[in-house]
Amino acid sequence: MRLVDAQMIPQVLLELAQQFGLLSFLAIGGVNALIPDIHRRVVDMEHWMTDAQFSQAFAISQASPGPNMLIVSVIGWNVYGFVGALVATLAICLPSSVLTYGVAHVWNRFRDAPLRSAIQRGLAPVTVGLILASGYVLVRATDSTWVAYALTGATTLLALTTRIQPLWFLLAAGALGALGVA
């Protein structure tokens, strides 16, 4: 039994590393565009988390200061504690960073190439589609009551039409939620 356990442990870490390592290369437009695929892998395929846990991980990552890729750290933490968080975070950061380091040194040669600008212009609408898909997947995972839908809708509307800092929305929502209003 112990032998089986010992073999199981690195297996999960290996899978974390593999799943997020691949996503690192696919993260055009940042980690926010990855949410549908992260959700598909983590909830639907691997069953590492439920919808509710995924939604909680998203909330925790958004309530932390720092880059918006922290949802990956929280997922890693849920799967295998501190080591899982470390592995998942390194996996999402390292492959793309190595690529970036390499490309930064030859970038000057391609800066004005027409193909480069076509790639950049071509990827922009793809990214928009992915971010909107992220919003859809998050609504499905997060909102189940009409109050929750209203909160998402109101935040969307206010974020689009005002210049209020995002943190205030999260604080206000947290207060409403803690009081049991929303």
Added chain:
Amino acid sequence: MNDSIPSAPPLAVSCTDLFIGFLKVGMSGFGGVMPFARRMLVEERRWLSEREFTEVLSLSQFLPGPNIINVSVIVGSRFAGPVGSLAASLGLMLMPFLIVLVLAALYARFDALAAVRGATASVSSAATGLIVAMGLRMAQPLMGTGWQVAIAALGFVALALLRLPLLWALLAIAPVSVACAWWTRK
């Protein structure tokens, strides 16, 4: 590192400087720290000019991976090579990584409390609204161009409704989109 982008700077910036500079950036913003990175790099420490920052940012967005990490890697490499990249990206990630794990641990400890569950659920709903708003705002400039709207719609349908793996969706959609951009280039 003379051929790194942008061209070699006259400034001497050590790995410690890089680590500290990005450490502060990492702790400053919620839901994205790019504006704080710009302020630190361009206004406070003047490691980059405005134009150089734009250049670094556009390369970071062009390449895959978390954009802000790419910025730290490029800036670090520019001043101190691979160790500089490591110092800058470690500085950026260290505190947010620890803080988010403390929050996750606190949540796991107190999730039996109705107030904590309620607050977390509502924060998630609001944060979801922020992502939807970001997507809609990014969609606005595409609206005049038919093929761009079609590509964005395809991406949405593939990932949100059909739940296709991102890899296959990208392999199918991205080349078509880049080809459209190529044909319509000025």
